[in-house]
Amino acid sequence: ADYMVECSGEFPTVKQGKAAELEEVVITPFIRYMNRMKTDDSYEQFGKAVSQLKATEKKWKSYKRIIDLFRSNSECLVQEIQKEFSRQYFQCRDESEVLRAVHMIEVHGFYSALKKDILDNLSFSAGIMKLDSVQLKSLVDFLNSHDGYHFEELQDLIYKVYDDFIKIYQRLIPALALQYCKDDSFDFEVEGSTTSSFDNVKQFYLDVYEALGNLLVIPVALNNIKYRADANSMNPLEKNVSSLEDYIKLTKASRYHFCLNTEVYTDFLDVVVNAKLRNAIGHNDVECDAVSQVI
Incomplete structure (x- = not known):
């Protein structure tokens, strides 16, 4: 050959x-x-993650129907939830129980496979609940007073990313595998992927980049509350950016500058993005060599 x-x-x-x-x-x-796994059980964890995603894909039509009924405030929501989940654990007697049931789709369907440390590190979410309630309300009021940032709009954005991810996740499994390996254990000059091409995933990359650029306002504001005691008090990284109002006027690329690893609510995200690649995709000014896999 x-x-x-x-x-x-x-x-x-x-x-x-x-x-x-x-x-x-x-x-x-x-x-x-x-030979490159971080720990002795890393492969087992990876296998469980992939199995969980396959289970989510199998149930996604039912999950998506629940989400759509929730978004439309449908009277059929409780009935649909109890068709999918055990009535014993999801009685849906009031609004909080209904919200919990919808949230479990995210917990079982995505968090447990993609970001299990959210579930393992209970202090992360507990810490948010302990933040100044007056400042949290101020953040909610700010978001709900700006088009595109209402909680319902941000939630819709997340649900759309979930839907897009389920359609494409099988192409991303080798990338998911890297999360369970030792740092710098792969030479990307030599190794790549045979499950996808750049054309298969570039639109997803672009859409997620844009979605995260809007969603980042929440962890950035939470950092403001934790470290500066005011949701509206920005870390002085960018000239003329001293408030959330200034922040959301920035380009997406500039917003990512506030995704700091020195402040807990952005560090936890572990976000890695490439603004030049996003712009090149958006302007259809990018090529990828299929053999070398160099973009």
Whole structure:
């Protein structure tokens, strides 16, 4: 054979190359991955995460129906919830119980697979509940007074990202696998993915970049309350940005400058974005070499 292509639906793979140059590649992607795990149970955790996403995909039509009924304040919501979840645990006797049931879709469907530390680190959410209630109300009032930032609008944005993610997640499984590996254990000059192409995922990248750019106002404001005792008091990073009003007037790229790893509510997100790539995709000014996988 003149060329060799390594394939895996779960793990990063050696990029396509001439067979003579890759003849020493005799270890399978699975074995290479096992040698790079962070801990002894990392592979088990990865397997559970993928299984959870597959279960979410299988139930997504039912979950999405519950979400749509919730958004439209439908009288059929409770009936639909109790078709999907045990009536014993989700009695839906009042509004708070209904909200809890809808939230469990996010917990079981996404958090447990993609961001389990949200569930493991209870102090994170508990810390938010302990923030100054007056300042939290001020934040809610601010969001609800600006088009595009009402809580309902931000929630709709999140639900849309969920829906888009379920359609594409199988192409992203090798990227998910990297989260369970030691830092810097992969050489991206040599290894890439055979489950997707750039064209398959670029629109999702663009949409998520835009969505996060709007949603970041919440963790940024929570940082303001925690560290500066005022939801409206910004970290002095950008010239002429001293309030949330100034912040939401910034470009998306500039908003990401406030995603600091020195302040807990943005550090926890562990967000990595590329503004140049987003702009190139948005203006259709980007190419990707399918062999080298260089954008």
